[in-house]
Amino acid sequence: MPGAVLEMIGVSKGFPGVRALADVDFRLFPGEIHALMGENGAGKSTLIKVLTGVYSADAGEVRLGGERVSVTGPQHAQTLGISTVYQEVNLCPNLTVAENVFIGREPSKAGAIRWREIRRRAAELLTRFGVDVDPGARLDTCSLAIQQLVAIVRAVDISAKVLILDEPTSSLDRDEVEQLFTVMRRLRDDGVAILFVSHFLDQVYEVSDRMTVLRNGALVGEYQTARLSRIDLVGHMTGRTLSTLEQLHVRDETARVQAEPVLKADGVGRKGAIAPFDLEIHPGEVVGLAGLLGSGRTEAARLMFGADVADSGTVALGGASVPLRSPNAAIQHGVAFCPENRKSEGLIEDLTVGENIVLALQAANGWLRPLSQAKRQELVGRYMTALRITPADPDMPARNLSGGNQQKVLLARWLITQPKLLILDEPTRGIDVGAKAEIQKLVVSLAEDGVAVLFVSAELEEVLRISHKIEVLRDRRLIAEIGNAASVTPEGILEIIANGTTS
Amino acid sequence: MTTLGVKGPVRIRREHAAVLVTFGLLVAMFAAGSIVYPAFGSGQVVVDLFIDNGFLLVIAIGMTFVILTGGIDLSVGAVAALSGMLCAFLLGQWHWPVAVVLPLVLLVGVGFGFGMGYVIHHFEIQPFIATLAGMFLARGLCFVISVDQISITHPFFTEWAQTRIPLGEETNLTPTVLIGLVVFAVAFWTLHYTRFGRAVYAIGGNDQSALLMGLPVARTRIRAYMVSGLCSALGGILFAFYTISASGLHEVGTELDAIAAVVIGGTLLTGGSGYVVGTVLGVMLLGTIQTILRFQGTLSSWWTRIAIGVLLLLFILLQRLLGSSRTRR
Numbered sequence: 001m002p003g004a005v006l007e008m009i010g011v012s013k014g015f016p017g018v019r020a021l022a023d024v025d026f027r028l029f030p031g032e033i034h035a036l037m038g039e040n041g042a043g044k045s046t047l048i049k050v051l052t053g054v055y056s057a058d059a060g061e062v063r064l065g066g067e068r069v070s071v072t073g074p075q076h077a078q079t080l081g082i083s084t085v086y087q088e089v090n091l092c093p094n095l096t097v098a099e100n101v102f103i104g105r106e107p108s109k110a111g112a113i114r115w116r117e118i119r120r121r122a123a124e125l126l127t128r129f130g131v132d133v134d135p136g137a138r139l140d141t142c143s144l145a146i147q148q149l150v151a152i153v154r155a156v157d158i159s160a161k162v163l164i165l166d167e168p169t170s171s172l173d174r175d176e177v178e179q180l181f182t183v184m185r186r187l188r189d190d191g192v193a194i195l196f197v198s199h200f201l202d203q204v205y206e207v208s209d210r211m212t213v214l215r216n217g218a219l220v221g222e223y224q225t226a227r228l229s230r231i232d233l234v235g236h237m238t239g240r241t242l243s244t245l246e247q248l249h250v251r252d253e254t255a256r257v258q259a260e261p262v263l264k265a266d267g268v269g270r271k272g273a274i275a276p277f278d279l280e281i282h283p284g285e286v287v288g289l290a291g292l293l294g295s296g297r298t299e300a301a302r303l304m305f306g307a308d309v310a311d312s313g314t315v316a317l318g319g320a321s322v323p324l325r326s327p328n329a330a331i332q333h334g335v336a337f338c339p340e341n342r343k344s345e346g347l348i349e350d351l352t353v354g355e356n357i358v359l360a361l362q363a364a365n366g367w368l369r370p371l372s373q374a375k376r377q378e379l380v381g382r383y384m385t386a387l388r389i390t391p392a393d394p395d396m397p398a399r400n401l402s403g404g405n406q407q408k409v410l411l412a413r414w415l416i417t418q419p420k421l422l423i424l425d426e427p428t429r430g431i432d433v434g435a436k437a438e439i440q441k442l443v444v445s446l447a448e449d450g451v452a453v454l455f456v457s458a459e460l461e462e463v464l465r466i467s468h469k470i471e472v473l474r475d476r477r478l479i480a481e482i483g484n485a486a487s488v489t490p491e492g493i494l495e496i497i498a499n500g501t502t503s
Numbered sequence: 504m505t506t507l508g509v510k511g512p513v514r515i516r517r518e519h520a521a522v523l524v525t526f527g528l529l530v531a532m533f534a535a536g537s538i539v540y541p542a543f544g545s546g547q548v549v550v551d552l553f554i555d556n557g558f559l560l561v562i563a564i565g566m567t568f569v570i571l572t573g574g575i576d577l578s579v580g581a582v583a584a585l586s587g588m589l590c591a592f593l594l595g596q597w598h599w600p601v602a603v604v605l606p607l608v609l610l611v612g613v614g615f616g617f618g619m620g621y622v623i624h625h626f627e628i629q630p631f632i633a634t635l636a637g638m639f640l641a642r643g644l645c646f647v648i649s650v651d652q653i654s655i656t657h658p659f660f661t662e663w664a665q666t667r668i669p670l671g672e673e674t675n676l677t678p679t680v681l682i683g684l685v686v687f688a689v690a691f692w693t694l695h696y697t698r699f700g701r702a703v704y705a706i707g708g709n710d711q712s713a714l715l716m717g718l719p720v721a722r723t724r725i726r727a728y729m730v731s732g733l734c735s736a737l738g739g740i741l742f743a744f745y746t747i748s749a750s751g752l753h754e755v756g757t758e759l760d761a762i763a764a765v766v767i768g769g770t771l772l773t774g775g776s777g778y779v780v781g782t783v784l785g786v787m788l789l790g791t792i793q794t795i796l797r798f799q800g801t802l803s804s805w806w807t808r809i810a811i812g813v814l815l816l817l818f819i820l821l822q823r824l825l826g827s828s829r830t831r832r
Contacts, residue, residue, distance in 0.1 A: 075717050090715040092708035094775035095701075103705055104698065104718045112696040154716075 003066060005030045005193045006051070006082070006162050011060030013046055018391070020046040023060070024219045026212055028162060033184060033194045035204045035225070038214035039237055039432035041390070041402040044197055047214070048164055051195075052077045052084050064161075081161030087170050087430070089147040091154070093140035098122030100139050101154045125153050129183050145176030149183060156187060163187065164195045169203055170430045173292055173458075181207045199432055201230055215239055238434045260319050262421045262452040263304060263335075268313035273299040276312050277478035279471065281421060281452045286443060288467030288484075289456045290493055296476035297456045298340055301425050304454060305337040306330040318420070331364060336414035338407075340425040340456075346410045347398050354380040354394030357412045364417055383412040388438060404435030411442065422446065423454045428462060440466050460490035472496050520825060521769025521818070522781040528814075529788050536791065540798040546674040552790040557679035558583065558742040558754075560786045563761040563768075564690045565734025567782045568727040570765050571694070573707045573774025574623065574630035576728060578637035579735040580757030582615050585641040586739025587749035591653040594660075601659045609736045615641060616732025620725030634728075638758070645751030652750035655743060663744045679741050686734065690779045693730075703727055707774025763811055764789055767818050788814070 008026040012019075021043045028034050038044050049055045051062065053071030061068050064080055071077045074084065091100045099106075101122045106113045122135040131149045133142055139150065148168055155163060165184070169177050184194055184207060198204055204211065205225060213220040213236045220236045228236075261280040269276030274296040281287050289297045302308045304315070306324035314321050317333040324330055327337065339346050348356055357380050362371060371379075380394045387408040389401075398409060407427055414422060424443070428436040443453055443466055457463050463470060464484065472480040474497050482488060482496075537544030553560070562579050569576045586608045593604045619637045623630050655661075667675040694700035702723040705713040714720045738757075743749055768785030770777025792810045796802050 074715055078717055090709075090712040092705045092712055092716075092775070094708035095704060099701065103701055104716055106698060106701065108698070112692075113698070113701065 004028060004063075005065060007063040007066075008047075008051070009061050009063065011047075011050060011057045011062070013050055013055055013057050019217050021050070021057075022217045024214065024217075026219070027222065028193045028195060029210075030161075030193050031188055031191045032209045033188050033196055033207055035208035035211040036195055036197050036214070037204065037211050037233065037237055038220075039404070039434045041216075041405070042214040042237070042432075043217040044214060045166075046217070048084065048166055048195070048197070051082060051164065078155075078158060081159040082164065083155030083159055083162070084164040084166060085148065085151045085155055085168060087167040089144065089151050091139055091147060091151055094138065096136050096138055097126070097133055097142065097146075097150055098135035100150055101125060101135075101157060105158070125157055126150075129153055129156075129186065130179075131183070143176070145172045145179060148172070149180065152180075152183060152187075156192065160187075160190070160192050162193045162195065164197075166197050167199065167430060168196075169198055169200060177203060199430060199436075201233065201433070205230070213237055234433050237432065261316075262318060263454075264316040264319075265304065266314050266316070268303055268310045268315055270299065270303060270308055270310050270312075273308060273476065274303065274473075275477040277471075279304075279478075281454060283420070283452050284447050284450045285469065286447045286453045286455055286467045288463035288470045289454065289473060290460055290463045290470055290497075291473030292458075292497060295473040295497075296478075297458075297473055298425055299476065300471075300473065300478070301337070301423050301454060301456050304330075304421075305335055305423055307337065307339075331360075331417075334418075334420035335423065336360070336417060336419035336421070337423040338410050338414060338425060338427055340429070346413075347406050349397065349399035351398060352395050353384070353389065353398050353401065353409055356398050356409050357383060357394075357416060360413045361416045379416055380412075383416055387412050387415075387442065402431075404431035404439075407431055407435070407439065411439070415446070419451065421452045421454065423456075425456045426458065427455075428457065428459070436462070460493050464488060464490060464493070521822065522778055522784065524821065525768055525781055525784045525788060525818075529784055529791060532788065532791050532795070536795045536798065540795075543794070543798055546671065548794060550670070550674055550676060550680065552787055552794065553680040553683055554677050554745075555793075556786050556790040557677075557683040558738040558745065559757065559760055559764065559789075560683045560783065561686050561734050561741060562738035562757060563764040563782050563786050564686055564779055565731035565738075566758075566761040566765050567690070567768075567770060567777065567779050568694070568703060568730045569630070570762070570770050570772060571703050571707045571774055571777055572724055572727045573710070574724070574727065575634065575762065575772075576616075576619070576731045576735075577631065577634040577758045578615060578619065578641055579731060579738070579761055580754040580759075581638040581641035581645070582612050582732060582735035583739030583742060583757060584645050584749075584751060584753045584755075586612055586736040587743040587753055588645045588648045588653070588751060590660075590740060590743050591655045591749035592648045594657040595653060595655065601657065605740065608740060609733060612732040612734075612736025612739070613729050614732070615735075616729035617725060619732075620728030623728070624721050624724045642751065648751075650751070652748055652752075654748045656747075660744060660747055664747050679744060682737070682741065686737070687779065687783055690730075694779055699723060699726060704775055707771075707776070709775075760789065760811075763815050766822075767814055769818070769822075771822060772819075 004027040006028040008024060011021055011024050013021040024047065026047065036044050036047065046055065050057050051071065053073045053076055062071065063069065069080060071080065095103065098119050102118045107117045108114060119135055126133060126135060129149065131146065131153065133146050139147060168180060172180065188194060196208055208225045210223065211225055212222045215237060261282050263281045265277065265279040267276040267278060277300065289300060291297050299308065303310050306327050306329050309325055315324050316322065317335065322329060322333055358371060358376055365371065384392055384394060389405050389408050389412070398406060401409065411427065428439055440462065443455060447453055455463065455467060467484050470482045470484055470493065471478055472482065472493060480496050562583060566576055566579060589608045589611060590604055593599045594601065615637055619633050622628050623633045663678060666678055670676050694703065702713065702718045705718055706720055706723055710720055742754060764785035765782050766772060767788055768777065768781030770781060789811060793807050796804060796806055
């Protein structure tokens with residue numbers, strides 16, 4: 001094996017009260033796809049930020065091509081040959097694809113940009129990477145997957161030594177992921193060293209050659225992907241055995257109370273979003289919404305909360321028909337909604353964890369009747385313990401928490417209002433296996449306490465694991481309702497989605 | 504992928520649509536004016552549009568740069584007034600040569616732009632507030648120079664004001680028109696064929712991304728305000744040529760006319776989308792409304808304001824419609 005293109009030796013980084021990285025070694029070889037694995041808060045992001053110069057390490061050294069470097073910022077990293085593509089695409093939506101590839105380094109003659117040359121070279125590059133897009137199209141008219149590929153094309157064209165992909169697949173559907181992987185493999189074969197971060201184990205096993213596992217800021221080990229079983233990997237990541245995950249499989253099928261439905265939707269639909277559908281959710285029942293990206297999952301959930309107004313049908317909450325014209329109306333009837341995009345639609349990053357948690361309860365109480373300090377502390381403390389939010393400091397700004405813990409804060413916010421129906425839109429997206437299992441467990445235990453849950457997720461395995469009843473959506477239409485049983489498999493649901501039949 | 508290197512057919516993009524709407528409206532309004540008032544359709548009326556609004560055109564072009572970055576510059580009118588006052592004072596009282604005064608005045612405008620841009624970028628102050636401060640500062644400085652209106656008697660100015668460049672039989676241009684056209688050409692070239700210009704668009708699209716893509720965000724943003732300052736100063740000088748006088752009360756509200764012209768020209772206030780051609784059309788449209796009211800004769804000039812208000816509202820709604828259809832993929 002040739003020498004490592006990038007090496008980190010004994011790198012440590014601490015923040016006030018947190019040891020983010022402790023004496024971590026890391027190696028990246030040319031021509032490999034290397035997965036960086038770990039739970040939220042294990043230090044993956046910190047490691048990447050040290051590599052790209054966003055943070056400077058407290059101790060240890062970074063070597064690039066055998067020489068010690070000190071990276072001063074993303075800019076400097078790029079000139080050294082380390083490029084990063086983030087989950088949120090960092091390109092300009094208002095410019096064309098071609099311009100996004102070349103902006104800042106446009107070929108020019110006598111000070112004037114040569115557009116013809118830009119278009120020609122961009123088209124060449126895109127063809128070489130197999131990205132099928134018109135270089136003259138505005139970036140915001142392209143799908144997220146294409147945007148990400150354009151970002152990769154740009155990064156690689158600038159400097160092709162080390163490419164860091166930070167959760168590039170979180171928002172992509174299966175085909176798009178395949179497309180991304182094709183490009184990644186092509187780059188690997190060209191000798192680029194790729195660092196890949198993803199929470200999807202399947203994807204990691206599909207595409208990576210080696211992996212490095214971190215836990216609590218410390219290095220657990222470096223492994224050949226082919227020689228490490230999934231069970232062992234999860235064990236390394238969590239420091240636990242898988243038994244806690246398996247327990248969920250034991251579902252109490254009879255626990256459901258066949259009482260009056262909490263929510264009964266009758267022909268509810270919205271033009272352009274989702275075709276009219278019927279839906280019943282009973283107390284203590286978990287109803288999963290399954291379907292591909294863009295199949296209308298989120299749209300259906302939003303209608304149930306009044307975030308969008310239905311243009312047909314009626315919704316009955318607790319037996320009485322309620323016009324859901326605004327989220328406020330839904331909240332009044334005991335419906336809670338955790339949106340898909342926790343950063344932009346839910347969590348207020350500048351407020352503390354405690355303030356975020358009491359927000360909805362305070363709003364429900366009315367702002368003129370503030371909760372007493374003691375009551376607040378008691379509630380926040382109780383839910384932070386119950387949901388195991390770490391670090392357990394209610395006064396920490398919410399932005400400092402890892403993704404999984406932010407998600408738990410949002411859950412706590414709604415649980416504290418003691419909803420009758422909880423709508424969760426992709427609650428486990430972008431968070432690690434351990435936190436995922438905890439949130440799944442929490443959903444199950446909520447249901448046992450009589451809360452009705454509408455659970456939206458892109459991961460069929462997850463939907464199957466915790467739902468009593470599964471609603472399958474395709475092309476913005478509810479196509480099937482299946483009672484969950486041991487015989488129902490992800491493949492079976494995929495077949496329904498593919499064929500549109502229950503046979 | 505098959506159109507490699509070959510220009511595809513001309514596509515009408517959404518961002519072009521706004522400019523086309525403005526153009527259509529301008530043509531329609533001009534045609535209506537020509538039908539109702541026979542004298543309206545002459546070439547001189549078109550040229551007069553440029554003559555009467557030359558200073559606004561230059562200022563609005565500078566404003567376009569700032570708005571494209573997603574900012575706003577409220578100081579332009581005050582900086583223009585200050586430029587006029589400085590010209591009048593330095594030429595009339597201190598008798599400095601024109602060759603020194605004019606560059607100095609332009610430099611003051613650039614300096615104002617730099618100061619505001621610096622504060623906006625490095626202290627992360629809202630452009631609205633920073634340029635509001637600049638506006639008060641410049642307006643106040645006018646009155647430090649003189650409380651009264653000063654007339655400009657310098658021969659360079661009086662001659663300039665009378666210069667006519669014949670264009671055909673009955674049509675005459677003024678140097679102001681030429682300057683306006685040159686500024687437009689330079690601005691167009693800068694925005695579309697220089698890295699600075701493209702960075703202006705990039706910042707308006709997403710400044711965080713622009714930073715991570717390695718674009719010089721700080722330099723570009725400050726330069727945009729410097730361009731606006733330069734254009735304001737130049738606009739102030741052109742206005743002084745036009746009126747042969749200067750006053751601290753000149754060009755009050757010009758910043759709002761400039762913003763209106765830019766928005767009517769199809770540039771998004773959120774930045775990143777728009778064309779300097781649109782700004783020219785926007786200024787022309789405002790001028791045409793004024794001209795029609797002048798031909799009409801009996802309506803108060805405040806009807807111009809009402810017309811601008813209605814137009815502005817329509818265009819912002821139009822942008823909203825175009826914008827919302829874009830967000831859906």
